[in-house]
Amino acid sequence: MKVIFVGKNKELEIKGPKTVINLAKELGINLESNVFLKNGEIIAPDDVLNDNDTIEVISAVSGG
Amino acid sequence: MKCVRCKGKGIIYLKRHNAAFCQDCFLYYYNNQVKKNIKKHKMFDKKDKVLVVISGGKDSMALWHILAKEGYNVTGMYINLGIGEYSDKSQQVVENFAQKNNLEVIIKDIKKEYGLDIYKLSKLLKRSTCSICGSIKRYLFNKIAYDGGFSAVATGHNLDDEAATLLGNVLSWEEGYLARQSPVLESTHPKLVKKVKPLYTLTERENLFYVLINKIEFLHDECPHAVGARSILYKEVLNSLEEESPGTKQRFITSFLEKGRKHFQDVYEKVELKECSICGQVTTTDVCSFCRFVRLSNQNTEN
Numbered sequence: 001m002k003v004i005f006v007g008k009n010k011e012l013e014i015k016g017p018k019t020v021i022n023l024a025k026e027l028g029i030n031l032e033s034n035v036f037l038k039n040g041e042i043i044a045p046d047d048v049l050n051d052n053d054t055i056e057v058i059s060a061v062s063g064g
Numbered sequence: 065m066k067c068v069r070c071k072g073k074g075i076i077y078l079k080r081h082n083a084a085f086c087q088d089c090f091l092y093y094y095n096n097q098v099k100k101n102i103k104k105h106k107m108f109d110k111k112d113k114v115l116v117v118i119s120g121g122k123d124s125m126a127l128w129h130i131l132a133k134e135g136y137n138v139t140g141m142y143i144n145l146g147i148g149e150y151s152d153k154s155q156q157v158v159e160n161f162a163q164k165n166n167l168e169v170i171i172k173d174i175k176k177e178y179g180l181d182i183y184k185l186s187k188l189l190k191r192s193t194c195s196i197c198g199s200i201k202r203y204l205f206n207k208i209a210y211d212g213g214f215s216a217v218a219t220g221h222n223l224d225d226e227a228a229t230l231l232g233n234v235l236s237w238e239e240g241y242l243a244r245q246s247p248v249l250e251s252t253h254p255k256l257v258k259k260v261k262p263l264y265t266l267t268e269r270e271n272l273f274y275v276l277i278n279k280i281e282f283l284h285d286e287c288p289h290a291v292g293a294r295s296i297l298y299k300e301v302l303n304s305l306e307e308e309s310p311g312t313k314q315r316f317i318t319s320f321l322e323k324g325r326k327h328f329q330d331v332y333e334k335v336e337l338k339e340c341s342i343c344g345q346v347t348t349t350d351v352c353s354f355c356r357f358v359r360l361s362n363q364n365t366e367n
Contacts, residue, residue, distance in 0.1 A: 006284055007284035007285055007286070030303050030304065030307055031307070032079070032267075032269065032303045032306045032307050033268070033299070033300070033303045034269075035269060035273065035276065037276070042075055042076065042087065042273065042276060042277070043075060044065050044073070044075040044076075044077065044084070045065070045077050046065055047075075058272060058276075058284065060122075060224075060267070060268040060269040060271070061224070061268060061296060061299050061300070061303075062121055062122070062268065062286060062290070062296075063286055063287055063289075063290025063291075063293045063295060063296055
């Protein structure tokens with residue numbers, strides 16, 4: 001699957017299938033401060049992601 | 065994972081409430097939180113004119129959207145601080161949203177209208193650009209609100225902002241700041257307009273969900289000067305705690321407001337407020353910092 005880090009100019013190719021929780025763990029991403037979209041839609045932490053999916057990771061943390 | 069309200073498929077899990085929501089029920093929850101905060105702290109009502117401070121980021125766009133949707137009398141205010149492409153892009157987001165939703169917005173451009181350049185001022189005054197921006201923003205929000213007869217200035221500060229600020233203030237025991245940290249800052253002078261934070265119990269992540277579900281355009285980019293900011297470090301630390309111990313951020317803020325804040329009221333010394341001899345706005349010195357910035361910029365241009 002293609003993982004795009006929105007606003008960070010970074011993309012990765014990760015092998016599926018795996019849940020959002022497991023993908024976050026593998027990438028070292030905190031689910032409390034990031035939102036995952038699959039093919040443009042919000043997804044549940046226990047949803048399974050497959051090789052042909054495009055995943056966007058959006059950070060919720062801002063400088064404020 | 066089931067939605068706690070309608071029992072349909074839950075997609076948004078809020079660990080601190082041990083609750084999952086579908087998109088519609090999440091919006092119901094979000095709406096209730098905002099309404100509850102406004103009512104609990106008597107922030108404003110539908111008769112009041114509210115100036116909503118907009119940066120183009122997710123939090124302020126969410127706030128503007130929900131207040132307008134709920135029928136509050138809101139006007140957006142955006143300040144172009146001259147931070148290159150970042151400012152231009154965020155202004156465009158704000159203007160697009162106002163036009164699309166037929167909302168009033170006030171745009172101020174500090175360079176065009178006042179001749180201010182945050183980079184030159186930062187160099188001349190040996191102060192960080194963030195501190196210069198902060199002074200300019202606070203001045204203009206209050207001035208526009210006061211001149212326009214607004215009852216309150218609303219900002220998109222969220223639970224993460226408040227918890228990070230509180231952590232920073234506790235780490236250095238900033239008694240004066242601790243005394244003043246609150247979802248509502250009442251006016252302490254006839255020319256100072258009340259400041260309110262209707263989103264203070266909602267996390268940044270929840271605001272992000274809100275704008276994504278409502279398909280609200282917002283600027284993903286971070287201000288280039290916020291990179292490496294201490295507030296971001298505090299937020300990361302708090303989010304790590306939150307992951308291990310859900311509810312930490314909310315407990316930190318709510319218990320401070322209920323039990324901690326009162327202990328700092330005695331040490332908070334009231335500063336003498338004056339009116340600036342040039343513009344008449346409230347200040348603690350003879351000439352306010354904004355007028356000093358303008359004067360310095362003019363002198364620098366003449367030389």
